[in-house]
Amino acid sequence: MLARNNPQLNRHEELIHLLSIEGLPQPVLHHILDTAGTFLSVNEREVKKVPLLRGKSVFNLFFENSTRTRTTFEIAAKRLSADVINLDIARSSTAKGESLLDTIANLSAMHADMFVVRHGESGAPYLIAQHCAPHVHVVNAGDGRHAHPTQGLLDMYTIRHYKRDFRNLVVAVVGDIVHSRVARSDIHALTTLGVPEIRAVGPKTLVPSDLKEMGVRVCHDMSEGIRGADVIIMLRLQNERMSGAMLPSAGEFFKTYGLTAEKLALAKPDAIVMHPGPINRGVEIDSAVADGTQSVILPQVTFGIAVRMAVMSIIAGNTP
Amino acid sequence: MSTLHLDAEALYGELLAAMRALVQPGSALVGIWRGGAWLAERLHRDLQLAGEHGVITSALHRDDFSSRGLAASADPTRLPFEVDGRHIVLVDDVLYTGRTIRAVINELYDFGRPASVTLVVLVDRGGRELPICAACSAARVTLPAGQRLRLARATDGRFSFEIR
Amino acid sequence: MTTNTQRAGQRLLITGGRVVDPASAHDAPGDVAIADGRVVAIGARPADFAPDRTLDARGLVVLPGLVDLAARLREPGHEHERMLESEMAAAVAGGVTSVICPPDTEPVLDEPGLVQMLKYRASGLHLARLYPLGALTRGLAGDTLTEMAELTEAGCVGFSQADVALKDTLVLHRALQYAATFGCTVWLRPSDAYLGGGVAAKGALATRMGLSGVPVLAETIALATIFELVRDTGARVHLCRLSSAAGIEMVRRARAEGLPVTSDVSVNHLHLTDIDIGYFNASMRLTPPLRQQRDRDAIRAALADGTVDALVSDHTPVDKDAKNLPFAEAEPGATGLELLLSLTLHWAAAAGLPWIQALAAVTSAPARILSHGPGGDGGVVPGAGTLAVGGPADLCVFDPETRWTVNAAALRSQGKHTPFSGYELPGRVRYTLVGGSVAFDAGAA
Numbered sequence: 001m002l003a004r005n006n007p008q009l010n011r012h013e014e015l016i017h018l019l020s021i022e023g024l025p026q027p028v029l030h031h032i033l034d035t036a037g038t039f040l041s042v043n044e045r046e047v048k049k050v051p052l053l054r055g056k057s058v059f060n061l062f063f064e065n066s067t068r069t070r071t072t073f074e075i076a077a078k079r080l081s082a083d084v085i086n087l088d089i090a091r092s093s094t095a096k097g098e099s100l101l102d103t104i105a106n107l108s109a110m111h112a113d114m115f116v117v118r119h120g121e122s123g124a125p126y127l128i129a130q131h132c133a134p135h136v137h138v139v140n141a142g143d144g145r146h147a148h149p150t151q152g153l154l155d156m157y158t159i160r161h162y163k164r165d166f167r168n169l170v171v172a173v174v175g176d177i178v179h180s181r182v183a184r185s186d187i188h189a190l191t192t193l194g195v196p197e198i199r200a201v202g203p204k205t206l207v208p209s210d211l212k213e214m215g216v217r218v219c220h221d222m223s224e225g226i227r228g229a230d231v232i233i234m235l236r237l238q239n240e241r242m243s244g245a246m247l248p249s250a251g252e253f254f255k256t257y258g259l260t261a262e263k264l265a266l267a268k269p270d271a272i273v274m275h276p277g278p279i280n281r282g283v284e285i286d287s288a289v290a291d292g293t294q295s296v297i298l299p300q301v302t303f304g305i306a307v308r309m310a311v312m313s314i315i316a317g318n319t320p
Numbered sequence: 321m322s323t324l325h326l327d328a329e330a331l332y333g334e335l336l337a338a339m340r341a342l343v344q345p346g347s348a349l350v351g352i353w354r355g356g357a358w359l360a361e362r363l364h365r366d367l368q369l370a371g372e373h374g375v376i377t378s379a380l381h382r383d384d385f386s387s388r389g390l391a392a393s394a395d396p397t398r399l400p401f402e403v404d405g406r407h408i409v410l411v412d413d414v415l416y417t418g419r420t421i422r423a424v425i426n427e428l429y430d431f432g433r434p435a436s437v438t439l440v441v442l443v444d445r446g447g448r449e450l451p452i453c454a455a456c457s458a459a460r461v462t463l464p465a466g467q468r469l470r471l472a473r474a475t476d477g478r479f480s481f482e483i484r
Numbered sequence: 485m486t487t488n489t490q491r492a493g494q495r496l497l498i499t500g501g502r503v504v505d506p507a508s509a510h511d512a513p514g515d516v517a518i519a520d521g522r523v524v525a526i527g528a529r530p531a532d533f534a535p536d537r538t539l540d541a542r543g544l545v546v547l548p549g550l551v552d553l554a555a556r557l558r559e560p561g562h563e564h565e566r567m568l569e570s571e572m573a574a575a576v577a578g579g580v581t582s583v584i585c586p587p588d589t590e591p592v593l594d595e596p597g598l599v600q601m602l603k604y605r606a607s608g609l610h611l612a613r614l615y616p617l618g619a620l621t622r623g624l625a626g627d628t629l630t631e632m633a634e635l636t637e638a639g640c641v642g643f644s645q646a647d648v649a650l651k652d653t654l655v656l657h658r659a660l661q662y663a664a665t666f667g668c669t670v671w672l673r674p675s676d677a678y679l680g681g682g683v684a685a686k687g688a689l690a691t692r693m694g695l696s697g698v699p700v701l702a703e704t705i706a707l708a709t710i711f712e713l714v715r716d717t718g719a720r721v722h723l724c725r726l727s728s729a730a731g732i733e734m735v736r737r738a739r740a741e742g743l744p745v746t747s748d749v750s751v752n753h754l755h756l757t758d759i760d761i762g763y764f765n766a767s768m769r770l771t772p773p774l775r776q777q778r779d780r781d782a783i784r785a786a787l788a789d790g791t792v793d794a795l796v797s798d799h800t801p802v803d804k805d806a807k808n809l810p811f812a813e814a815e816p817g818a819t820g821l822e823l824l825l826s827l828t829l830h831w832a833a834a835a836g837l838p839w840i841q842a843l844a845a846v847t848s849a850p851a852r853i854l855s856h857g858p859g860g861d862g863g864v865v866p867g868a869g870t871l872a873v874g875g876p877a878d879l880c881v882f883d884p885e886t887r888w889t890v891n892a893a894a895l896r897s898q899g900k901h902t903p904f905s906g907y908e909l910p911g912r913v914r915y916t917l918v919g920g921s922v923a924f925d926a927g928a929a
Contacts, residue, residue: 123764317389
């Protein structure tokens with residue numbers, strides 16, 4: 001990111017933690033995507049397991065609830081033959097006041113090899129990576145609004161699968177971008193992989209103008225944002241936005257920024273529709289579009305397991 | 321480069337001749353990425369076998385993952401036939417410690433239970449660390465432990481050896 | 485810990501130093517003679533002066549002791565950790581002879597008894613002088629006024645809300661009216677209660693890092709409100725810790741208009757920007773948040789041309805565990821008493837300013853701000869922040885040539901968090917005198 005060494009990479013520019021897509025060189029991203037391809041074929045075999053993480057303990061530390069993401073990480077780790085332990089932090093000792101770092105220290109004492117962390121505060125995985133033992137690897141499963149790198153990677157895998165070459169695409173990211181860690185990871189990945197035009201689409205309260213410093217074109221008009229796009233990434237609208245005085249209602253949002261068949265027709269005829277899930281039907285996306293021929297929302301989930309297997313096996317094999 | 325000269329093309333010829341006796345009608349050739357895959361491709365053609373040959377990689381079952389990490393580039397395993405009940409002939413360029421073969425057999429078993437697995441190699445350089453042996457090899461050589469021996473393929477398809 | 489065993493009546497002679505007094509623009513080599521806690525001669529030593537002790541100041545600068553308008557000492561509240569002792573020792577080690585502390589202690593400084601106890605404890609240490617700010621409202625809660633007259637008598641030099649925003653403009657209006665009645669200065673941080681709630685400066689960096697941002701609006705809206713209330717009440721206001729170019733521009737216009745406002749900036753904002761947050765480094769979690777380069781440049785220019793009056797350390801000791809948290813949850817604040825002098829010199833070098841001009845921001849200028857308070861001297865020892873014959877012998881003798889590396893573990897303060905950890909800075913304090921007694925001696929420490 002800045003002058004200091006990227007804590008995700010070792011001296012040889014190999015990945016030892018996955019904390020954010022920002023700051024990762026292009027070859028590292030391609031390596032992860034290529035490896036994910038291998039694991040995709042593993043997931044289609046009779047025996048869906050390989051022994052790469054056999055004997056390793058992977059701890060899922062979810063400070064924010066998410067059964068979906070936690071399940072995909074669990075499946076990925078088990079297909080790599082790892083032992084998986086799920087920690088429901090909300091009900092555990094942290095709720096009794098144990099600090100984040102004490103929790104990590106206790107788990108390290110139980111010989112954890114890898115932490116998969118989801119936390120409500122931006123930057124938490126960096127703190128963990130800084131304080132855990134050298135041989136322990138950290139995967140960020142989402143921190144506050146900052147990053148969700150595995151989602152960014154699986155979104156890139158999806159785009160590469162359907163569109164091949166990043167370098168001549170128009171990608172539109174639509175919705176609550178200011179609060180979205182998925183959007184930030186997607187934007188970093190798209191810029192690193194050379195996508196020439198990335199549009200951030202939404203109302204001013206959800207798409208601030210300083211986003212353009214990240215390399216995107218800010219559009220407050222949905223039609224203008226979607227026109228001619230090859231890829232449309234729709235983001236989830238969280239209910240809290242209404243209570244935070246950022247939007248008046250879900251209904252008005254759907255009318256102005258929801259993806260309907262009519263709006264989709266403005267994009268290229270072979271455009272793909274993506275969504276990190278879970279989708280809010282009738283809020284950000286019309287049911288017909290979510291279930292339609294251009295939607296690749298379900299393949300994203302399949303690719304997600306392969307990408308997570310790739311990330312975990314790559315970092316587990318690299319020494320700090 | 322070493323002064324030891326191995327004529328890969330000549331050795332290939334000998335291997336091909338030996339294989340005519342070894343290969344049965346139901347055999348499936350599976351080449352170990354990368355040199356073995358090249359050999360299997362040419363053998364499959366020269367032996368005029370039916371169907372397609374397979375390519376297999378040891379990447380996901382290697383025993384040195386903790387120290388070496390995941391291999392940066394290897395074509396994924398591709399076995400375009402049913403493994404269950406098949407006579408598999410594994411083809412590799414160089415047999416050394418035997419660890420690659422162990423890993424490859426584990427990979428093969430993720431796909432099914434073969435009727436038999438036979439190993440043929442172009443060069444056997446000894447130095448086995450596991451109880452693995454080849455049914456036939458075109459040459460036996462001894463090399464110092466630090467040297468690597470690998471098959472190379474020119475753009476016109478001709479084989480040669482690289483010793484480093 | 486430094487113990488001060490000298491008798492107040494002792495005669496001291498500081499020889500061979502370069503005497504610098506920003507208040508009088510004096511910068512010349514000379515001796516300084518001290519007796520009965522006062523400076524009795526500068527330049528040539530008096531003929532019949534027989535010193536009890538002589539301090540060799542060859543190669544050193546003799547400066548008035550620094551006056552730090554903002555340093556948290558955590559007492560009342562942390563007596564069991566002996567924080568007053570350690571932080572006052574840190575002050576004199578940094579050449580600071582007068583410390584002004586905000587009222588956000590535990591309990592809040594809103595009772596005369598608490599203020600008297602604090603001043604009593606501080607004076608018993610024989611280290612720096614302590615001048616507390618009283619709370620503007622009881623418990624800092626923003627509802628009821630405090631007994632400003634009584635608190636001033638007990639020793640408060642002004643009234644403040646510390647970092648707690650006062651949302652009720654009616655109460656703020658009344659508080660300023662009341663303070664104006666007695667000529668008390670009200671110290672306010674310009675930060676709107678509702679817009680000021682983020683953890684980093686709003687902008688491209690905060691957006692990229694997913695941190696909630698404080699817009700510059702939080703400062704400018706608060707300043708606009710404060711200036712209107714000052715126009716209406718005539719109260720004197722000292723603005724604490726300006727952070728933005730836009731805010732500074734408003735202050736410039738207010739002063740041009742003749743409003744009775746003064747202001748300060750912290751050493752952190754003088755040197756750092758939001759980029760220094762790096763990979764969510766919690767040592768950079770500060771209030772107000774670090775802003776962009778443009779704002780830092782405006783702060784530097786304003787301090788140099790006098791639009792902003794004073795530079796403060798904003799010393800805030802933070803417990804280790806309180807920083808070992810994700811950025812947004814970490815407690816804001818940094819240690820600063822032992823870095824104030826060096827960071828002032830560091831700024832002077834970077835900006836190409838003569839020392840005498842830069843050092844005014846930590847000596848004569850803060851003293852002038854304090855002097856506006858009730859009683860003609862504001863409750864502060866007359867002559868603080870200056871080096872003049874007849875004035876108090878509060879001095880900082882330092883070596884301008886030595887460079888040192890900031891090592892958190894070596895700091896006397898119990899607050900070990902500093903954004904400048906590892907920095908190499910100029911200026912090392914050799915002696916600090918308060919009222920003619922040697923409160924700090926680097927050789928003896």
